[in-house]
Amino acid sequence: MNSDFMDALSTLETDKGIEKEVIVEAIEAALISAYKRNFNQAQNVRVDVNRDTGTIRVFARKEVVEEVFDPRLEISIEAAKEINPAYELDDVVEIEVTPKNFGRIAAQTAKQVVTQRVREAERSIIYSDFIDREEDIMTGIVQRQDHRFIYVDLGKVEALLPQSEQMSNEHYKHNDRIKAYITKVEKTTKGPQIMISRTHPGLLKRLFELEVPEIYDGTVEIVSVAREAGDRSKISVYAEDKDVDPVGSCVGPRGQRVQTIVDELKGEKIDIVRWSENPVDYVANALSPSKVLDVQVNEEEKSTLVVVPDYQLSLAIGKRGQNARLAAKLTGWKIDIKNETEAKELGLYDPETANVPGAEPKEEPDEESHVEGEEDWLEPGNPDDPEMDWDESEKD
Known part of the structure; x- marks a missing residue:
């Protein structure tokens, strides 16, 4: 590795939000394993990556003892003092053992580590973005389906729409644009898993918040929702201000507001009642x-x-x-x-x-x-x- 590689890590830190020091520490840890695996070494070693130049050095760490039983892990007090008279018993001596052809192995290892860290960081960012959207609605595009799920593209990630959360009166086709309610966001080894629903009562509530400004600003409050998805729903509303008609606000001029929601839910009947x-x-x-x-x-x-x-x-x-x-x-x-x-x-x-x-x-x-x-x-x-x-x- 060289200084250009370190500059690339700095750029990565700016673009992806991955701290440079975290990546370098991960590279050092990976290089220790690579050294032991490729050079059949079992001793205790430390890998140091220069933060400015990218130079890599490998040091064997040995404990100072009176009598040596394992030369891979120990060094006699006499030998230690020849290196530095200040060494005493139980100190740790570091001796550079960097192989001549270690650069190629280091480069491959560093590439793997950086790729993995970037992938993990991207997954973490996606998870952070979507965990805040739990119990909210998003618009997605239907991509494909199998016997268990419909896969919906939400932009940065594919969400899963289980059969149990699909409306019985809907038929989903490729590239259909739908609004869905995010029920759960989980971290998995393959990245964040996002479960969505078209039948959840929360979907109806969020749709009203989008279509009715009085609900969005708090003038009208949704108290309760009861829903049998695809067929009929009831929603109760309340306004603290006696001059505000909560039911009329939800229905809208000529029923336009509620009709927009009915159209989104493919004709589901909605009763709006006063709480x-x-x-x-x-x-x-x-x-x-x-x-x-x-x-x-x-x-x-x-x-x-x-x-x-x-x-x-x-x-x-x-x-x-x-x-x-x-x-x-x-x-x-x-x-x-x-x-x-x-x-x-x-x-x-x-x-x-x-x-x-x-x-x-x-x-x-x-x-x-x-x-x-x-x-x-x-x-x-x-x-x-x-x-x-x-x-x-x-x-x-």
């Missing part, structure tokens, strides 16, 4: 588009009994129970749905006492105040009030 801290309203909203007459809440069991009009029972339950299932997943409440007729027959529903979604919660009247004020419905000056003197002149 509420009141479980009566939240569960009723989640069962959209069906109308709800009553929601009875059991806080202990985290369950609800929902009463719907007879003609909307099938709409509330949905095809194969999908609407009710997604609503339960979205809200975190168990939902039992009954039609109005059945609920009345079982004594579970009374229109007079029903928890109507969107209405003010009913308060039980205070018994004492009811007795004292039972005539409060009579207006002052009512001629029908037997307790009041009525002046006909005042009536006129």
Whole structure:
């Protein structure tokens, strides 16, 4: 090696971000193995690479002892003092043993080490870039597929889309451009392995963040997502500012915002509902588009009994129970749905006492105040009030 090689390492440090000193130390370690392998030497040696000139020297390291048993590893005190009178017992003497033809071996070894280090550094950089993108979405291009994965080019690396994370209503072709959700980034011996998904609920959430500025800037918050990929999804949204319509913000002018997301998901139906801290309203909203007459809440069991009009029972339950299932997943409440007729027959529903979604919660009247004020419905000056003197002149 020469000074040009060291200059190349400096350039590599600038371009690839690999420290020059790290590479040189790796070369020195590799040269020790190369020396022992090529020259059948078993002694303890040290390789020194000059950081300026690139000159390589090999030194045998021997311990100073009184009696030598292994001349490859030991040197007598007398011989050590001939080299330098300052040596004492247990010191280590270094004797240069650089072979004449060691330059060619050193060059090959250095090339292998540099190539390996560059590859490792590139993998490390890619891993660092993508570990920060975990739980985010990226756009990639479909390259090829086998019985286990679809391979998607993300620019610097190929990501894996397993069969279990593929949407049933999608057919992927070479060079198709798709958005995918990064579920996991792992370090492996062959470099970073990136797993992506098209079915994860996080994909829907990130798509809304991309399309709806109010979500991106925090004005509107996505509270929960329930998804059956490729078929139907529900998403609940909330805005702290009462002047902001969270559902309208997500739908967009003429439905353009949500339609863009529907197109990306190949026609997947999306219900956007308003979140509420009141479980009566939240569960009723989640069962959209069906109308709800009553929601009875059991806080202990985290369950609800929902009463719907007879003609909307099938709409509330949905095809194969999908609407009710997604609503339960979205809200975190168990939902039992009954039609109005059945609920009345079982004594579970009374229109007079029903928890109507969107209405003010009913308060039980205070018994004492009811007795004292039972005539409060009579207006002052009512001629029908037997307790009041009525002046006909005042009536006129």
